[in-house]
Amino acid sequence: MDFDTAVKMNIYETIARTTQAPTSADVAEALSTSPEAVEAALERLHKKRLLVPEPGNPSRIRMAPPFSGVETSFRVKVQDNVYYANCAWDALGIAAALQADAIIEAADGYSGEPMMLEVRNGQPVPQSCVIHFAVPAARWWDDIIYT
């Protein structure tokens, strides 16, 4: 396994296990390397659109899709763990990545009214909802945090 893949796997395994994104120092300790080497890997993984470091703080991870490194309005409960997703797509993506049932607490994008989605036995429970894309695919990564 190459170094960047080892960094990526450590990050994903850590989030899946703990629900929290590790810092570059955490990953460095686990891989017996330096935080600077990990941060360089994070930047390369960002260029491949696999991770997003926190803007202005390369030691932290903002997004390891489908997981968010910060609390968001998409709260995903899997068994006793609570994860945060970057968007509705990623909220379902957490259930897909963990291959687990999930209850997703979210809110209507206009009214803020609470909404709940559920994945049970590998399928979303039917629910009246609409997912609107304001940004075309060619521009998603112009500002992926907004997208």
Next chain:
Amino acid sequence: MLLFRSKETVTQWCEARGLPKRPSINLDQLWYLALTWYKNRLTVESRRPGPDEMVEIFARVGLEGPFWDPKADQWQSAT
């Protein structure tokens, strides 16, 4: 993208921001995309689909045209 309870609240959101209404999808389409993107994300082999793969994946759930094409030139300078 944003989640809404109904098409009505999508319209209200767009009007409040002076933005054009753009494509929406349903929960089944979103689940297909989530599975395709992320079901192997915790494995060593996982990777993000490339642009041509994305076009094929979107087409499988009926999402076609330049809006869903990551290489579509017409959106590069659009607002």
